[in-house]
Amino acid sequence: MKQGTQGSAGTGIPQEDPGRLRVPAQQRALSPEELDRDRCGPEGAARGEHTHSETPIPHPRPVVQRASVRGQILDALRTALVSGELRPGEVYSAPVLGERFGVSATPVREAMQQLALEGAVEVVPNRGFRVIVRGARELAELAEVRALIEVPVMLRLARTVPAERWAELRPQAEATVRAAHTGCRATYAEADRVFHRALLALSGNEQLVGVAEDLHRRAQWPLVGGPAAPARVDLVADAAEHMALLEALTAGELDAVQALMREHFAGAA
Template sequence: MRAVGGASSLTEQVIEAVREAIHSGELRPGELYSVYQLSAQLNVSRTPVREAMLRLAEAGMVRFERSRGFRVLRSDPKEIAEVFQLRLLLEVPAARVAARRAGPALVEAMRAELEAMRGAAKEHDERAFMRHDRAFHGLLLAAGANRKLVGIVGNLRDATTTLGASTVDRSRSLADIAAEHEPILTAVESGDPAAAAEAMRTHIAHTGELLLTQSATENGTTPTPEDLSLIHGL
């Protein structure tokens, strides 16, 4: 496992390193690991490692066992389905409201974020891409004049990220994800609330279904009809 270090939070770096190790198979589901062992491997103190593991435990990615260490858990398809059901309930109506209230400033800001996403996709800079992806969605949420929505959806996205759930280079490319945002921008620019809501629903449901299928596959199962109905808002 690679050592961590640099300007960003050590806790965040540990979370990222652990996620990478889980997806690469270096840390395997069901195996018991210790904070001391991880601290030595990453060449950091135990405090940021412990904080990172607590965050990952809250997200359901690991489980602590008293006086023994922690075990890596398989991602839970149900959690992913529930997160995306909530995103549908919040972001679809927010897109409808934003399209009603959209002015030139909002459209230009959204277009700038989409262009930045495309630029990051060409460079295959996933971190920069996701930063602009969040900003694009944040502009729509803020346009609905409910600032709490931005934080709530941000927390839902954080939960997905902490679980390590990503479709990038597994079921679609960064360029594919950017392309899914184009119909949303077009609908907002046209002042078409129904089209904006439908474009947002399509984008979120597609992302959720891909992540749900990946998670189920990792668990040796297939998505349940109940989980799929949550993803599609049925």
């Protein structure tokens, strides 16, 4: 398991960069531009692991709303997973991540335990949490399962949902196009999930939406040894498929809907 280039004396466990992976101050609402910087800026990456002999990280602690600490940290960790800042195969500890977030280890540990339930990390006793190593086969399997669920649902909805309801989803589709042009994987991943969730929500089946979103989130984690983010042109092409799909749904073109959905998932594999 790759541990990084610098470690604590005698442990072989890498040190983490104190300027990375922090929760933004929440004294006011953040603008979309600020959120993009938080997801994709140079302050995003984390490395290494904690030892009890570590020197406290000498930077001002960001202010976090205590009522939503766990949720904010969970969101930040999910973003770090998508962007590749939390790297497959490496171990991260709750105390050190808590120091970075300016909170105790408890909410970080709780967020990591949720990620373990989602299959993103695994518990390493007395050390922390290891990011799961995935390969191309798992990604292809996830794409296949998503297609088995979403394609028939979308065909059914295409027959029953009126055109004006589909037209209401145009802002979400356009948001994926804007996100794609930023070239930021984390920004695009969020817009992509919002669009697919909005489509499936028209089914009125909350269980379906939850299962599909879980599969979607898993499919967005980077592969081990792969690039930290897809090329910008790939994101733009993926977003263009959203626009084409929405147009086909609005027009009630069932053959086009089926072809676009299958092509979309084939590209995800």
